[in-house]
Amino acid sequence: MGVVVLPVAEALARLDGYAQVIDARSPAEYAADRLPGAVNWPVLDDAERALVGTEYAQVSPFEARKRGAALVARNIAALIERHLADTPRDWQPLVYCWRGGQRSGALALVLGQIGFRVAQLEGGYQAFRRAVVAGIDALAPPLALRVIGGPTGSGKSRLLQALAAEGAQVLDLEALARHRGSVLGGLPGDAQPTQKAFETALWCVLRRLDPARPVWVESESRRIGALRVPGALIEAMHRAPCLQVEMPRAARVALLMADYAHFVQDTAAFCARLDALRELRGHARIDGWQAAARAGRLAEVVDELLEVHYDPGYAASSRRHFARLGEAARVRLDDGSPARPEAGPGPAGHPAPPPALSPCAGRR
16 A cells, blocks of 8 residues: 655645544644644654653764664554554554654554555644644634624623524634633633644634634633634634623623632632732732632622723723724623523624524524
8 A cells, every 4th residue: 555645735635534643743742732633653752752862962863763763663563553453454544743754754654564555744743733823824814703792701601602502603712722711710620722732723613614604703812811812813803793792790790600610619719819810909909809708708709800800801902902892783681591682783784683592693
């Protein structure tokens, strides 16, 4: 069968057609980011890669290659025994490493010699990474984005979920970033992905969206936790038509208490996160909020956080960044339940809300 080396554009166009996408890099490289759906067959593990690299720099490239060849040969033998015992002859994988050179080349060569038809990614992960960055820049601007705005706790994320359930195209940036986008937005026990992995996940979503149909996205700042939203996307969001969600503040407090139940159950963690606001809101106010939270008055603290911190910041940021906020249609929600909202009048040409819940779910 043999090995064919494919440029990144061709390999990505065929990505869904491979029986397996194999990442031949070390586990640490794989954990940081990888091609969609890739499995890790490390030709060198982390310690071996460091050993060979050190020998390359401190002894000689020739000696490093000898050591590396022995390690690679043993590891490939183990990988074949572990993964390919019952694999049929027509199995066709895509193999890649960091630059598309020695590690993936060695694995692809052996697989090809066995009799499999193997595709090797030219340029490796580095070529893929460049394609992701360029792809986001190209895919984001043509999208028919519709931005769902509204103050913290007004049910924007729930509205996005309801839109998706009705078949609308949705871009849920907070889900991709594994963060709710505020100082209290980290998800318990769920670390954010790396910036590269976030962008790969975003690219995977963007490439499957239909630019002829609306794409609903929540209003976000340029950062979601520790991650940056790519410039091309955030600029497209800033130019897009908006829908403004409104909810009574008491209902917003109740919704936040439900969505952030981990802080209700762990007051110490909540108080620790409030420390991040000391420089902005002052020691006296933060001390007061922490004392109230420890005394069981968490709902009171959440209400004051909305009034003093979140609402003024959201209003100022939205006016500054979202050019079409003034012409936004409005959706009034009584609470965070999946009831039908009432949509206020929008400007001429703004998408009208469709039946049940979603504004313009499938039409432009």
